[in-house]
Amino acid sequence: MLYSGPAFSVTALGDGIAELNFDLAGDSVNKLNQAALRDFDAATRAIANDASVKGVIVTSGKAVFIVGADVTEFGGMFAAGEEAIAKNVLEVNRMLSRFEDLPFPTVAAINGVCLGGGMELALACDYRVMSMAASVGFPEVKLGIFPGFGGTVRMPRLVGVDNAVEWIATGADKKPDAALKDGAVDAVVAPEQLRDAALALVRQAIAGRLDWKGRRAEKLAPIKLNQLEQMMAFSSSMAVVGAQAGPNYPAPMLALKNMQEAATKGRDEALQIEAKYFAKAAVTPQAAALVGLFLADQVVKKTAGSWGKKSAKEIKQAAVLGAGIMGGGIAYQSAVKGTPIIMKDIRSEALDLGMNEAGKLLSKQVEKGRIKPDAMSATLARIRPTLNYGDFKDVDIIIEAVVENPKVKKAVFAEVEGMIKEDTIIASNTSTISISYLADGLKRPQNFVGMHFFNPVHMMPLVEVIRGKQSSDEAVAATVKLASKMGKTPVVVNDCPGFFVNRVLFPYFAGFHMLLRDGADFQAVDKAMERFGWPMGPAYLMDVVGMDTAVHAADVMAEGFPDRMKPDWKNTTQVLVAAQRFGQKNGKGYYTYAPDKKGKPKKSPDPETYELIKGVVGARKEFAPEEIVARCMVPMVNEVARCLEEKIVASPYEADMSLIYGIGFPPFRGGACRYLDQMGVASFVALSDKYASLGKLYDAPKLLRDMAAANKKFFG
Numbered sequence: 001m002l003y004s005g006p007a008f009s010v011t012a013l014g015d016g017i018a019e020l021n022f023d024l025a026g027d028s029v030n031k032l033n034q035a036a037l038r039d040f041d042a043a044t045r046a047i048a049n050d051a052s053v054k055g056v057i058v059t060s061g062k063a064v065f066i067v068g069a070d071v072t073e074f075g076g077m078f079a080a081g082e083e084a085i086a087k088n089v090l091e092v093n094r095m096l097s098r099f100e101d102l103p104f105p106t107v108a109a110i111n112g113v114c115l116g117g118g119m120e121l122a123l124a125c126d127y128r129v130m131s132m133a134a135s136v137g138f139p140e141v142k143l144g145i146f147p148g149f150g151g152t153v154r155m156p157r158l159v160g161v162d163n164a165v166e167w168i169a170t171g172a173d174k175k176p177d178a179a180l181k182d183g184a185v186d187a188v189v190a191p192e193q194l195r196d197a198a199l200a201l202v203r204q205a206i207a208g209r210l211d212w213k214g215r216r217a218e219k220l221a222p223i224k225l226n227q228l229e230q231m232m233a234f235s236s237s238m239a240v241v242g243a244q245a246g247p248n249y250p251a252p253m254l255a256l257k258n259m260q261e262a263a264t265k266g267r268d269e270a271l272q273i274e275a276k277y278f279a280k281a282a283v284t285p286q287a288a289a290l291v292g293l294f295l296a297d298q299v300v301k302k303t304a305g306s307w308g309k310k311s312a313k314e315i316k317q318a319a320v321l322g323a324g325i326m327g328g329g330i331a332y333q334s335a336v337k338g339t340p341i342i343m344k345d346i347r348s349e350a351l352d353l354g355m356n357e358a359g360k361l362l363s364k365q366v367e368k369g370r371i372k373p374d375a376m377s378a379t380l381a382r383i384r385p386t387l388n389y390g391d392f393k394d395v396d397i398i399i400e401a402v403v404e405n406p407k408v409k410k411a412v413f414a415e416v417e418g419m420i421k422e423d424t425i426i427a428s429n430t431s432t433i434s435i436s437y438l439a440d441g442l443k444r445p446q447n448f449v450g451m452h453f454f455n456p457v458h459m460m461p462l463v464e465v466i467r468g469k470q471s472s473d474e475a476v477a478a479t480v481k482l483a484s485k486m487g488k489t490p491v492v493v494n495d496c497p498g499f500f501v502n503r504v505l506f507p508y509f510a511g512f513h514m515l516l517r518d519g520a521d522f523q524a525v526d527k528a529m530e531r532f533g534w535p536m537g538p539a540y541l542m543d544v545v546g547m548d549t550a551v552h553a554a555d556v557m558a559e560g561f562p563d564r565m566k567p568d569w570k571n572t573t574q575v576l577v578a579a580q581r582f583g584q585k586n587g588k589g590y591y592t593y594a595p596d597k598k599g600k601p602k603k604s605p606d607p608e609t610y611e612l613i614k615g616v617v618g619a620r621k622e623f624a625p626e627e628i629v630a631r632c633m634v635p636m637v638n639e640v641a642r643c644l645e646e647k648i649v650a651s652p653y654e655a656d657m658s659l660i661y662g663i664g665f666p667p668f669r670g671g672a673c674r675y676l677d678q679m680g681v682a683s684f685v686a687l688s689d690k691y692a693s694l695g696k697l698y699d700a701p702k703l704l705r706d707m708a709a710a711n712k713k714f715f716g
């Protein structure tokens with residue numbers, strides 16, 4: 001062995017070929033943390049110092065090739081400021097260039113996931129062979145940064161500006177065929193042929209049958225386009241990327257500006273430019289928020305994993321009660337992810353509708369080539385529609401998704417409890433009603449939990465698993481395990497009306513209603529909140545949720561939290577519902593809806609809305625966008641803090657992820673707690689106090705006042 005370190009080893013394979021193998025000790029994946037990078041450099045030097053080496057293949061000892069840089073190191077690194085960040089990445093680049101400059105050919109054998117820094121290491125090789133089972137790409141923009149280990153320098157020189165921009169600005173994972181087509185890899189082979197293919201390639205290069213020197217020279221030179229061509233390529237890319245990313249996500253545009261500035265330069269100068277722009281991206285609040293989000297996601301998944309381990313129960317057969325919007329979606333999702341499910345309703349039309357919806361969703365997957373037609377029929381066969389309880393004795397979990405009415409739900413529970421096994425779990429998909437309250441009267445309340453999916457079920461990643469006062473750990477754990485198996489991110493929360501997500505969403509709606517009461521135009525509110533980063537403003541969101549549903553849920557919340565959620569005035573949504581405007585579902589809400597060319601509902605403003613609400617809104621008044629944002633966000637964020645105080649949600653990580661995955665909180669803000677940290681808790685408390693006259697929703701709770709006084713943050 002020529003070299004052996006904690007991450008890399010070098011072995012002589014004979015005929016002058018050395019294998020540089022990455023197998024990070026003590027970890028299940030290969031990632032380029034600072035220690036691994038230093039080890040890589042030591043291995044490179046060992047190779048350079050061995051006169052017998054004529055060529056190198058780079059391999060991985062794990063199932064992945066390299067997942068990328070170590071994101072847990074980013075926080076500390078990015079906090080050091082632009083200059084230190086640039087210095088740090090330049091140091092890594094010197095290591096990669098030293099490897100690239102080895103006086104013989106190098107080949108990467110990409111066996112599995114190869115992302116970000118991993119792809120950049122592969123680009124420092126002369127050739128790349130990829131297994132059919134692998135995927136490659138640059139996901140950095142999802143973290144608010146862009147490739148900083150030479151990726152923006154080597155990639156356009158290798159695959160052209162247009163391809164490089166597409167790879168880097170979208171952050172998409174690339175399958176082998178796409179990578180080969182774009183020229184990012186040189187060959188794609190079956191997994192078992194990968195090693196031989198890499199060896200064959202390096203042998204050919206050593207024998208001089210491949211012009212590896214010419215290949216390498218292209219990566220070291222300026223981009224091969226004349227000035228006019230470059231201008232054309234970059235200016236058209238900038239227009240597209242700028243429009244796609246929008247003003248809240250600066251990283252893709254910074255990547256592009258960097259590539260343009262570096263286009264006329266050779267490698268080393270170009271790397272200096274990349275380091276400068278990379279540091280600019282790394283210090284943005286968006287990068288801090290998105291990196292935080294990535295880590296929060298890991299914490300949440302780990303927590304779910306440890307919950308899941310607490311249950312030995314295997315859910316082999318599920319059932320859902322109600323084949324409506326939610327029941328149909330739950331049946332589809334369960335079937336797609338392999339758990340057979342009985343779908344029971346009291347109306348056969350509802351069952352037909354539920355099956356049709358599932359069929360439509362599956363057909364779309366077939367059309368997009370994501371699943372094969374036979375997989376579609378197998379999936380549909382996993383949903384068994386029924387009007388009776390015949391087979392319920394073999395069911396391991398029942399997910400209840402009947403109408404949001406406590407009396408109906410309780411009647412259904414009483415009926416079903418007699419038909420099931422002793423340990424069958426009953427999980428309610430209620431969106432607001434307290435789980436402990438619903439459990440009252442059950443024979444086995446320990447088997448009862450909440451399992452709150454979001455609409456549309458197949459799209460929304462979050463499931464709140466609600467632990468009622470009497471729910472057993474076993475029932476919670478088995479439900480968490482099922483939610484994970486269904487491809488969702490479960491978060492365990494304690495019980496209260498609205499649980500976590502709806503409990504904090506309704507104060508936001510209250511802020512919206514108060515603004516309208518005080519004379520704001522709902523379209524101006526939507527615009528300000530969409531600029532802030534929400535996928536849709538509150539009026540539009542009301543329309544999508546269904547305004548009758550929202551009014552009903554608001555009543556439940558009012559009963560639960562009368563001190564702050566029970567206004568003594570009529571709001572615009574109540575007035576519109578009374579006028580039979582229920583939102584998108586009947587084509588009329590705050591806006592009106594008509595199908596566009598693709599059949600999707602397209603919204604338009606409607607003068608009649610203004611007529612209808614004029615009795616409950618004040619004289620029209622202009623509000624500055626910052627004031628609109630503050631009046632909507634302060635009630636939500638204060639309620640998040642109350643939920644943390646009351647331990648409804650266990651940690652700021654889970655709070656933030658629930659908001660991002662459940663209701664589309666702007667990801668670049670990282671969630672409510674991250675938003676508070678970035679604004680400064682003391683500034684937020686001062687902002688709340690400014691609006692104190694609007695009522696208790698604007699009264700910052702003790703947790704925040706204490707944090708402000710102690711100058712504390714939620715994270716780091």
Ligand SMILES: NC(=O)c1ccc[n+]([C@@H]2O[C@H](COP(=O)([O-])OP(=O)(O)OC[C@H]3O[C@@H](n4cnc5c(N)ncnc54)[C@H](O)[C@@H]3O)[C@@H](O)[C@H]2O)c1
Nearest residue numbers: 322323324325326327345346350401402403404430431455
């Ligand atoms: N729609 C949403 O956005 C959303 C989101 C999260 C949670 N939820 C909750 O999910 C539940 C269902 O909501 P939905 O929007 O799917 O309602 P829905 O009205 O679309 O569907 C309810 C279905 O339940 C059926 N049903 C009524 N009584 C039944 C019984 N005794 N046995 C079997 N089926 C019965 C009805 O026939 C209907 O098909 C509610 O508790 C709701 O609060 C809804």
